[in-house]
Amino acid sequence: MIELTEPQIWVLIGVFGAAIFSIIGVQTTSFNRTINLAIQGLREGIEGKFDGIEGKFDGIEGKFDGIEGKFDGIEGKFAALDAKFDGKFDAMDAKLDGVRSEVSGFRGEVNARFDSTNAKIDALDRDVQALSRRVFGADQP
Numbered sequence: 001m002i003e004l005t006e007p008q009i010w011v012l013i014g015v016f017g018a019a020i021f022s023i024i025g026v027q028t029t030s031f032n033r034t035i036n037l038a039i040q041g042l043r044e045g046i047e048g049k050f051d052g053i054e055g056k057f058d059g060i061e062g063k064f065d066g067i068e069g070k071f072d073g074i075e076g077k078f079a080a081l082d083a084k085f086d087g088k089f090d091a092m093d094a095k096l097d098g099v100r101s102e103v104s105g106f107r108g109e110v111n112a113r114f115d116s117t118n119a120k121i122d123a124l125d126r127d128v129q130a131l132s133r134r135v136f137g138a139d140q141p
Helices: 006-136
Strands: none
16 A cells, blocks of 8 residues: 655645535536526526517507597597587577577567457447447447
């Protein structure tokens, strides 16, 4: 067997210690790089998914904008239709006001004729009473 002196043993211990620390350092660096690459890959994958989801949301937002535009168009059509009906109702109101004034004028004319006819009947009634008094005498009612 080989006999080692104490300084040789300490040199060997130092060399083995340095070798172990260097191996631990290389392994730590390698493990650190592996973990960083894995995390970076996950980050890129997640960012890609979020970009995809954001694109889908943009598409949905575009569809909602399209639907909102259609509703605005329908709202405009309803406003135009409402204005059209308002105009038609105003025209009908004006015609009905004209008919009312004509009926009112006709009513006044009919009332005037009835008043004239009543006056003529009253005059005829007086004349008939006067004739009957003359013919039948004054004592008859």
